[in-house]
Amino acid sequence: MSDRKIQRLIKDAPRGQPLDPAMLRSLEINPAQTTYLVNAGWLQRLSKGAYLVAGDVASVEGIITYLSRRIPGLHVGGKTALDWQGVRHNVAFRPRITLWGSKSYRFPTWIEQHMPYTFQTTQLFDDQYSVIQWLRPLPSKSAHVLVSVPELALLELASDIGKRGRKGQSLDEAAHLADMLRNVRIDILSPLLENCVRVKVVKLVRDLGQSSGYPWGEDLQKYVNRLSQGKRWSIKEKDGRRLTLKP
Template sequence: MASKTLQRLMEDVPRGQPLDPDMLRDIGVSPQQATYMVSSGWMVRLSKGAYLLTGDAPSRDGIIAFLSRRIPGLHVGGKTALDWQGVRHNLHFRERVVLWGTKPYEMPEWVESHLLYTYQTTRLFDDGLPDNEGLEPLPGGNPSVLVSVPERALLELASDIGKRGEKGQSLEEADNLMASLRNLRPKVLDRFLSHCDRVKVVKLVRDLGASSGHSWASDLQKHVDRLGPGKRWTSSRKGGPSLSLKP
């Protein structure tokens, strides 16, 4: 392999981010050269279509950036999105990253070895809301790692309440998080709620807002009424907490 190609690879590759064939091609590394670099010990092959510089280790943001090139709409959402923006209640020894996307995806085994995560494709909004609305990189963060703004993250958090297993979110913790959400933007929250077609989510945001006493929560019943006034929402899934939400 030409020394200039190898030097360019060492200089241009973001540390901690696995590389796919398109990224290598953009740097000037052909599939044949990639195979040579693996056999020569310059790179390791994590799985089909995933490479890493020898001696490097996949980072949290590097893994998410790699996956974002393969999973439509991939972003950090819900509880993790709030946590990364300073809204947290409990500190955890090891962070479980909440990931959302628009299509199912089978994660490579090496991802689970380096990242504790959940991934879901629950659709919260109607077709009138662009899939990428409210998804932004954090200031100073990896531009390829999109994170839900707090208003969208609140709806994603509400969606996880009552679910079983690792995706489950306790109502108590969500209620405790409300103390740090006093600065939600009413117009932004209103837009997400106006396009949300999940009765459970809208009612939980209403109830969480009512418990917070923040000004943004003063007029949320209209969104419940849009989806069907006078109907109680209940859930009693086996192995999960029961929920009963008033009309």
């Protein structure tokens, strides 16, 4: 194998981002040469179809970029999306990254080692409503990493309330975060609530909005009425407390 290809790999491969076979082909490296580079110590094999240049370390943004080529609709959502946009209650040393996607995916074990995460494919909206319009890259992050706007992130945060395990989100922390969302745009929140099919989510956004005391939370009952038909909604939270939402 020529030194020119090795030099190109070292020079042009993106740092922090796992390389897949398509990316290696763009660097003129075929599967046989990939095996050679792994055996020679120029590439580190993370799992089938995932490599790093020797000495490189996978970053959060690099991993999400790698995953976005495999998971339709992948984006950073919920609590992490709010955190990345300056809305945070507690600062964690190594926070879990909240990922959302439209299809399930079997994550290789090395991802958890480099990036603690939760992933879910919960369908919050009807089939005709696409959330792609409410996903944005952030100026301070990679252009390949899409992040929920705060209004969508609020619905995703509400969806996690009451869930067990790593995906569970406490109502108390969600309320603290909602208290920081002074500038929620009702022209974005409104169509999200109109198209949401999860009564729990709509009721929780209503309650979080009312408790925040901001104008955006004053008139959300109409979205609940569209779904709930006057029924209470109840679930036991992960700490054992029962969460009951009024009609």
